[in-house]
Amino acid sequence: MAVKKFVVGNFDDEAVLFPAVKKVRRAGYRIHDVFTPFPIHGLDKAMGLRDTSLHTAGFIYGITGTATAVGFITWALTVDWQINFGGKPFFSLPAWIPVTFELTVLFASVGMVLTFCYLCQLAPFVKKDHFNTRSTDDTFVMALECTDKTNEAEALNFLETVGAKEVKVEYRETEWWIGRYDKEKKLFHKEN
């Protein structure tokens, strides 16, 4: 559990949010995260996030699948239990291609889904605080992480000048926890 202090700005338009993200970064503030109701193309670039390495992971899972399939079938059909299929050689690579292909796809897809869940910290019953419940509806939330050197009043002012409709300083949980939302409702009501 790590509760941190944030300066939070709520925006009501992504056309305002975009230049705001750029201005905030240029001014030297550190953006913790931006929460939006829908995916916004190019926002990751504007926030300066690096490209995901999910693809590389997918490639590695894929070749693991290929190697598993080819290795296992080769071992099973040429070493462990040789079977004569229509007089073909025991090592008949063409016949193994479909299974190899399927296992490659299976390993890559399942592996990538699990990796994606891990990277985004998604799992059943795992909850994360997203600063404003309306960020799943019609509000765009930008959270700036405060350090001991941050001048909060200045940051609040700055967020307002770049177009935030509502700004406040909040303490928020940054880690995930296990629970259900109805249990935490009280928590939200108390704070907001």
Place this chain on the structure above:
Amino acid sequence: MSIRENFVVPKRYNTIALALMAVGILAIIGLYVTSGSKSDPHASARFWASLLQNSVFFLLVVNASMFFICATTLAWGGWQMAFRRVPEAISAVVPVIGVIAGAILLAIAFGGDHTIYHWTDTHHVAEDSILSHKKGFLNTTFFAVATVLTIVLWSFLGWKMRQLSRSLDAKPLATVAEKKKYIWNNTVWAALYIVVFSLTVMSSIPWLWLMSIDAHWYSTMYSWYTFASTFVAGMALIALFVVFLKNNGYLEYTNNEHLHDIGIFMFAFSVFWTYLWFSQFMLIWYANIPEETIYFQPRAHGIYKGIFWLMFIINFIAPLLILMSRDAKRNYGTITFMAILIIFGHWLDFYQMVFPAVSPDKVPMILYDFGVALGFVGLIMFVTGRALSKAPLLAKNHPFVKESLIHHT
């Protein structure tokens, strides 16, 4: 800021194109002298087979760009609008190569000796029970009608699509109703083209033009496989022209996002081609029936083995490993290299489709074959360059153009 709307053909470009065409003509003459003029039917068949392979391959490749336009039009795609004039210009080559290929095909079918299309020999067919069963399809009348009709329809429908696109340059569409009507009109003509395309390239024409060289053998996969081959080479050709124009300061609104998607097409259809190539092979390998395996005997195990496996590496392993990453698809150098490699690889694919039946004893590949191919490349360069310079490079009045300008992958 104004954009450079009109392509001006550089002098050097035309010089290179004409030089390549000259090389092609010299190669054809050389090939004619060394083999085409010989009285031995196998020697002259080798000359005609080279013409057949090159003309059909390049005809199907340039025709693939019109398929690309019509398929994206039917899917209501907008992303390709920024560079759509490029495939349009490439498809303008279809009538030119169409006439050449049609003449070569008809000459082979009607021209005396029956070495390449041995089903044209009626005495031979009467004695051959397999060929006489195929007589309804494999006969010279049907061949001639289908060939002429196919080339005329491709040329006409392609011309109509280009006409529709260029008609907007002079007068913009004012109202939403007009725009809807324009899109509908486009959709109908594109659908007609797709129907003709699927009845020809995707089903019957490769059977007639290429598969009938091995007239005893057949594969229902063959046409799809040929289509995949030419479509991926066609996308590579589009990529080459887009990169060429970008490097010369044209196509300001085409950016890495568009190039990325062309790269995805090259990657995806390389895999698709392999899927069909392998499916055709595996079923025959599994069943192991002599009359089917005879097709792969010279190709996978005989003297054409080298070309067969080289083609597999170029057309599958290389695109799979090189074009997989995002950065590779956004790099002009990689895309250019891979596009040339893919076109060459599928040219080899056509080579091993045509030649094992014509020349079963030795691989007859010599420099002249590459010369003939270069001649067709020069022709494509020349005609595409002319077509590009005739219309603005951006179809700026098309209703979907904004979708392309803000395209983002």
